[in-house]
Amino acid sequence: MLLPESMSRIVIVGNKSRLDEATDALYSLKVIHLIDHTVGTDEGFSIGAPRPYSEKASERLLSLRAVEKELSIDPAKTELDAPSSAKDVRAKISANSVEAIGEEVFRVLDRKSGIVQKITEEKAKKDTLTLLETIPVDLDLYAGYGSLAVLTGSVRDDPTQALAGIEAECFVSADKKMAAVFVRKAKRDDALRILTDFEYTEMSVPEGKGAVKDNIAQADSRLAALNAELDAVRKELDALKGKHAADIVALDEELSISTEKGELPLRIATSEHSFIIDAWVPTAKVTATVSGMEEKMGGNIFVEVQEDRSRSLHDVEHAEPRFKETPTKMNNGPYVKNFEYPVKLLSAPKYQELDPSIILSIFFPLFFGLMVGDIGYAIPFIILGAFGLKTAKSKDFRAIAMILFFGGLWAFIFGFFFFGEMFGMHFTGEGAPGLLTTLASDKMVSWESIFSLNFPDWFVNIFPNHGHGVSKVNDVTFLLQVSIYIGIVHILTGFAIGFYNAKIQHGMREAFFEKGGWIITFVGLVMFAWALAQGMIFGKDLMAGLPLYILLTGVVLMVIGISVSIKKEGAQAILELPGLFGNILSYARLTAIGMSKAGMAMAFNYISIVLIGAGLGGIMGIIIGLLMFCFLHLVIWVLAIISAGLHALRLQYVEMMSKFYVGGGKEYEPLEIKRKNTKIVETEV
Amino acid sequence: MAGYEIGDGLIAVGAGLAVGLAGIGAGLGEKDVGAAAVGAITEDMSLFGKCIVLIVLPETIVIFGLVIAFMLLFVGIS
Numbered sequence: 001m002l003l004p005e006s007m008s009r010i011v012i013v014g015n016k017s018r019l020d021e022a023t024d025a026l027y028s029l030k031v032i033h034l035i036d037h038t039v040g041t042d043e044g045f046s047i048g049a050p051r052p053y054s055e056k057a058s059e060r061l062l063s064l065r066a067v068e069k070e071l072s073i074d075p076a077k078t079e080l081d082a083p084s085s086a087k088d089v090r091a092k093i094s095a096n097s098v099e100a101i102g103e104e105v106f107r108v109l110d111r112k113s114g115i116v117q118k119i120t121e122e123k124a125k126k127d128t129l130t131l132l133e134t135i136p137v138d139l140d141l142y143a144g145y146g147s148l149a150v151l152t153g154s155v156r157d158d159p160t161q162a163l164a165g166i167e168a169e170c171f172v173s174a175d176k177k178m179a180a181v182f183v184r185k186a187k188r189d190d191a192l193r194i195l196t197d198f199e200y201t202e203m204s205v206p207e208g209k210g211a212v213k214d215n216i217a218q219a220d221s222r223l224a225a226l227n228a229e230l231d232a233v234r235k236e237l238d239a240l241k242g243k244h245a246a247d248i249v250a251l252d253e254e255l256s257i258s259t260e261k262g263e264l265p266l267r268i269a270t271s272e273h274s275f276i277i278d279a280w281v282p283t284a285k286v287t288a289t290v291s292g293m294e295e296k297m298g299g300n301i302f303v304e305v306q307e308d309r310s311r312s313l314h315d316v317e318h319a320e321p322r323f324k325e326t327p328t329k330m331n332n333g334p335y336v337k338n339f340e341y342p343v344k345l346l347s348a349p350k351y352q353e354l355d356p357s358i359i360l361s362i363f364f365p366l367f368f369g370l371m372v373g374d375i376g377y378a379i380p381f382i383i384l385g386a387f388g389l390k391t392a393k394s395k396d397f398r399a400i401a402m403i404l405f406f407g408g409l410w411a412f413i414f415g416f417f418f419f420g421e422m423f424g425m426h427f428t429g430e431g432a433p434g435l436l437t438t439l440a441s442d443k444m445v446s447w448e449s450i451f452s453l454n455f456p457d458w459f460v461n462i463f464p465n466h467g468h469g470v471s472k473v474n475d476v477t478f479l480l481q482v483s484i485y486i487g488i489v490h491i492l493t494g495f496a497i498g499f500y501n502a503k504i505q506h507g508m509r510e511a512f513f514e515k516g517g518w519i520i521t522f523v524g525l526v527m528f529a530w531a532l533a534q535g536m537i538f539g540k541d542l543m544a545g546l547p548l549y550i551l552l553t554g555v556v557l558m559v560i561g562i563s564v565s566i567k568k569e570g571a572q573a574i575l576e577l578p579g580l581f582g583n584i585l586s587y588a589r590l591t592a593i594g595m596s597k598a599g600m601a602m603a604f605n606y607i608s609i610v611l612i613g614a615g616l617g618g619i620m621g622i623i624i625g626l627l628m629f630c631f632l633h634l635v636i637w638v639l640a641i642i643s644a645g646l647h648a649l650r651l652q653y654v655e656m657m658s659k660f661y662v663g664g665g666k667e668y669e670p671l672e673i674k675r676k677n678t679k680i681v682e683t684e685v
Numbered sequence: 686m687a688g689y690e691i692g693d694g695l696i697a698v699g700a701g702l703a704v705g706l707a708g709i710g711a712g713l714g715e716k717d718v719g720a721a722a723v724g725a726i727t728e729d730m731s732l733f734g735k736c737i738v739l740i741v742l743p744e745t746i747v748i749f750g751l752v753i754a755f756m757l758l759f760v761g762i763s
Contacts, residue, residue: 342734344734345733345734345737346734346735346738347731347734347735476755476758476759477755477759480752480755537756582745582749585745585748585749585752586745586748588748588751588752588755589748589751592748592751646737646741649737650737650738650741650744653734653737653738653741654738654741654742658738
């Protein structure tokens with residue numbers, strides 16, 4: 001359960017003429033993790049060629065994807081209410097349905113792009129006309145002269161004065177930025193030279209008749225007509241989308257499946273008449289796989305188990321390169337399964353190491369709960385988590401919902417039975433009864449005191465610390481100690497797993513030198529630090545009695561541990577000591593986060609209570625006070641997700657998993673067809 | 686504020702400096718790692734987990750500061 005599922009390597013040999021049947025059989029078993037064939041490993045064998053049907057299928061898939069893009073259909077995000085039968089879809093494919101849809105859609109699309117182009121041209125023409133609008137020359141007068149040249153374009157300023165010397169007639173627009181110059185053809189160059197000083201840029205004048213203003217109006221009406229046409233085409237495309245969407249996603253799925261199946265030979269070895277497939281199969285499924293393959297192929301196939309892969313790394317050393325890496329199939333129950341996600345965020349575990357998901361499933365929600373530790377925030381977490389677990393489908397969201405739900409449960413347990421707190425206030429406390437007197441009394445504000453309640457004895461006795469619950473703000477020293485002890489257990493768990501991993505990978509002796517040394521050092525360090533703390537912080541005599549013995553034992557253990565580790569890691573082992581100490585101290589955040597939240601809650605409660613209780617604004621004060629209370633606690637709650645969640649995760653990743661986790665394993669991916677929008681009907685073969 | 690002495694105030698200032706300066710240090714460290722990590726994640730989303738580990742590494746410094754502050758305030762160095 002803790003280790004990834006045990007794997008066996010099998011080899012499947014068969015006749016190439018029955019490759020298609022074999023492919024179907026392989027996919028239907030859903031347990032075969034294919035090992036890609038490497039060229040040159042087997043003499044006489046080479047990588048196979050794709051099946052003949054696959055080329056046509058991928059061609060069709062390509063044109064279908066183009067249609068999907070144009071119609072903005074996303075098969076990955078579409079789920080049909082009624083999946084079509086795979087047989088029908090195959091029939092449609094053979095009846096050239098993909099080509100027909102493509103033709104129909106692209107015909108409309110061609111029309112659309114034609115219209116779009118016309119609109120662009122018309123707009124450009126209109127823009128030009130708008131520039132010429134205030135020049136008092138009709139459009140047909142700009143061209144068609146035998147001896148006259150017309151220079152039309154943009155200028156910096158009115159060039160009329162400058163052109164006076166060469167017998168030119170000049171018209172300028174109202175803003176003097178456009179000019180039309182009529183000049184004898186022989187003088188054209190002279191005019192151009194003068195115009196250059198005015199930063200003249202020539203512009204081509206559209207053809208047309210009558211006043212420019214009328215032409216603009218005509219362009220406008222043409223544009224309106226074109227836009228109407230475009231709308232009609234768009235509607236047509238929408239209609240096409242509605243008509244074909246279901247077919248398109250089903251066709252896409254079926255074609256993807258045949259492409260994938262058809263390209264299987266690219267991953268296996270084939271000779272002239274036979275094929276060889278190497279694959280990993282979970283050891284527990286080997287018998288079923290062998291008999292399943294033989295049954296489906298009518299005995300016309302040969303399946304042999306090559307090896308049951310052990311966890312020892314020595315076995316791997318002599319294996320062929322392509323057989324070295326064994327895929328990891330994490331093997332967890334329904335609860336722990338959701339904690340595979342944070343592990344995979346880092347990377348999948350190796351086949352030869354313990355899957356840390358189960359450790360995370362215990363400590364992650366626990367740390368989260370301890371840091372939140374308030375039933376006022378815990379209950380929304382539980383509700384949100386339960387809602388997420390019920391509705392969320394994506395794996396990521398399910399994992400997050402799971403953490404919120406179980407983290408919320410822990411937060412409730414800690415919040416009630418340990419801290420006795422809701423929204424940063426204890427249930428019971430010493431404060432004087434009454435909303436205002438409580439504030440004035442300078443004592444701990446509690447739900448009991450602000451509402452002048454009197455909780456029954458049995459209820460008060462639930463809370464530790466004389467019926468108050470542990471205070472996050474006042475009992476810091478105690479909470480710090482608790483966090484550090486939790487940290488020690490957590491890190492030791494990490495080392496123990498590391499020891500186990502080393503043992504199954506290399507054997508007991510190696511494990512002792514690799515991790516055993518560290519465990520001894522760690523225990524020594526803890527004893528040493530404990531004794532020092534007794535002396536320096538709690539003011540006990542370090543040089544006598546229990547602290548002295550523990551101090552000495554700690555030092556001895558540290559020396560032994562380091563000398564064991566030095567054999568494996570060299571002098572560097574000594575340098576790791578402060579880091580290890582830092583790791584332990586790092587768990588102080590379990591208290592620190594809770595305290596910071598409690599501090600914020602205290603300040604926010606004070607603000608709201610003053611607003612409500614002191615009657616600073618009568619009824620408005622009460623409303624504003626209540627709103628402030630809700631909003632400010634919502635802020636803390638949202639912060640709790642981020643800070644408590646991230647810090648709880650970090651303690652797993654950095655402090656614990658760094659003690660043993662290697663990761664970088666390859667995930668087990670069996671050949672499997674996942675149908676979403678098509679289905680196999682019983683009667684089909 | 687009767688009953689408080691200058692020494693108490695100095696302890697409080699010391700505790701504040703311990704957390705605050707450690708926080709600035711961690712922030713400076715995290716700034717560089719964070720920027721690089723965001724870049725890496727944009728390139729390859731699967732690096733997310735590893736980047737989290739790297740980003741939070743400098744954070745421990747603040748915890749050291751915090752522990753010192755706690756010791757000053759609650760344990761009291763006599």
